[in-house]
Amino acid sequence: MEKAPVKCHTSLQKVILEPKARTSRWLSSAFPEADWSTTEARLASADYFSHNLRSPVQFRHVAGNIPDKAVTIEVSPHGVLQQFMQQTISGASAQACSVSLMDHNSASALTHLYEVLGQLYVRGLHPDVKQLYPIPSLPAPRDTPFLGPAVQWDHSADWRTPHFSDFIHKRCSSAQNTIKVDLLDPLNHHYSQYKFAGQTVFPLGGLINLLANEFYKQSGCTKRKTEHCSDVHSVMCISYANPWASA
Structure with a gap:
């Protein structure tokens, strides 16, 4: 065991080229709390891990610094510390819990990992689960099934389709009516006096x-009210030779 820390230190120096400082969430159990501010205890270096290998673990003293609502995650081949962690944080808060990423008693290590992520x-955490899967090729992987066969019409309910006769007035035998305007008729002569862009066109007021008049005729209404017309999209050119007709 005396040679193990030396070999560990030599190997880690090749891997850890730039030691980084421990975060506030990293509670060191290899050093007493009074030595946490030292350089060896503050940096995650080869010296730190080799010291951790040859020193006793002061776990009980560190557990007292765990916040009441903390969620602890044990990263090890098996949750050897789960029983102790459950006893330590069970009375702290109802939100506190401890989980282990691996369990050698589980039939499937992958299923156990997914259960822990769940x-x-x-508990309100958001692990980056996309790191567990390879980056998908866009727009979609080759083995992605087609969505077309999964989309089908629902014919379990019958719906009535409206018929054109539903829109015919009871007093009218047809939903279509043609009105001919003869400019030679003295009653329609005033329509020829309206021009637009040098052409004689039928005035919008005449359309209304x-x-x-046709509405009053079909509905039997005799009292005229103010009507609104907003669906006129173009003007119609008219002439004396070809009386204009609207449908």
């Missing part, structure tokens, strides 16, 4: 008048 989500 427990972390329940024709529609209103």
Whole structure:
């Protein structure tokens, strides 16, 4: 055991080229709390891990610094510290818990890992699970099944389709009506006096008048009210030779 720390220190020096400082969440059990501010205890270096290998673990003293609502994760081949951790944090808070990423008694190590990740989500944590899977090729992997066969029409309910006769007025035998305007008729002569861009066109007011008269005729209404027309998209050119007709 005396040679192990030396070999460990030599090997780690080749890997840990730039030691980084421990975060506030890293509670060292290899050094007494009074020595946490020293350089050897503050940096995650080869010296730190070789010292950890040859020194007794002061775990009980470190456990007293765990916050009440902490969620502890044991990274080891088996949760050897789970029983002690459960006893340590069980009375601290209902939100506190301890999980182990691996369990040699589990039938599937992958299933156990997924279950632990689910427990972390329940506790309000958000582990980056996309790191567990390879980066997908875009737009989709080759083995992605087609979505077309999965989409089908639901014919379990019957819906009535409206018929054009539903929109025909009870007093009218057809939903279509043609109105012919003869400019030679003295009653329609005033329509020829409206011009736009050098051409004689049918005035919008005349359209409203024709529609209103036809509506009164079909509905049997005699009292005229103010009508609104907002679906006129173009002007219609008219001439004396070809009387204009609207449908």
